[in-house]
Amino acid sequence: MPELAEVEFFRRVWDPGLGRRVRAVELHPEARIFRFTDPTELVACLTGARLLASEARGKLLGFRVSGGARLGIHLGMSGRLDLESASFEPGRHDHLVLRLRGRALVFSDPRLFGRVLFAREEAPPWWSALPPEVLSPDFTPEAVAAFLRRRARSPIKAVLLMQERFPGIGNWMADEILWRSGIHPRTPAGAIGEGDARRLWRETRAVARGALRSVAPVAGGAPRSDAPEHGDPPRGWLFHVRWGGDGRCPRTGVPLVRERIGGRTTCWSPGRQRLSRRGEKPAGSRRSRAASRG
């Protein structure tokens, strides 16, 4: 489930636990989410410590721990964070529980694609060496264009999912970005002209901003099944129709196509999203696309 906005939602879920002492740590050491961590060290270091602050970078959550340590949580495909009462009893998929006074912070993940990271320093490489956020000034059109050239033969859909350049972008956001940009998901990255590359950069940021703005308010204590983790993206977004079998393009009314591209189910709007040809004139393609819009 979690990509940029959902990760931000779950970050806020644990906010009420910041600054409080961790009285006990409960975990299943053999759970796959600890495959990159020493669970014994994790328990030893976290017990008695406090989570001081949290931050989301791409799909990774980082918690600064008192005493100069860093706890990292990646939610994988099915991970989630919850705030529970003191009487909470872990279920089958609740792999990490931090007991505070009066409440419990819980990380659960049925599919176990998520992971827990831990280091006795505030900025270990897995935290400090992450690429620039798509909404940061360092995420530039030039960096995007250079990356597209390097991944020239890959379909642009697959390229948008590469976290080394587009941190936080997941499957539905990638489809949203391509739909807004008018680019066919199967277009080889190297065939995208300068104008379309710039447009891709702009829409990547627009979709990230819109998704973050629509993060649902965190209601402490809400039952898990009621938690609206992905909020409600703006009206008119592909998001609202991309899972429906008979979904139609919000802009053209044409039935959307769903197929597997870059190893992932992809939803796109025929007619609106066209394959670029190699060697297309950058400025011309940009102008003609802008003129034919709306």
Added chain:
DNA sequence: GGAGATGTTTCAAG
């Protein structure tokens, strides 16, 4: 019972 699910890593082939 089968297919697919908002993710990453690994491995083999080009």
Added chain:
DNA sequence: GCTTGAAACATCTC
């Protein structure tokens, strides 16, 4: 050595 695509990971839901 780099790029690319498929498979693997584990479980649940439709």
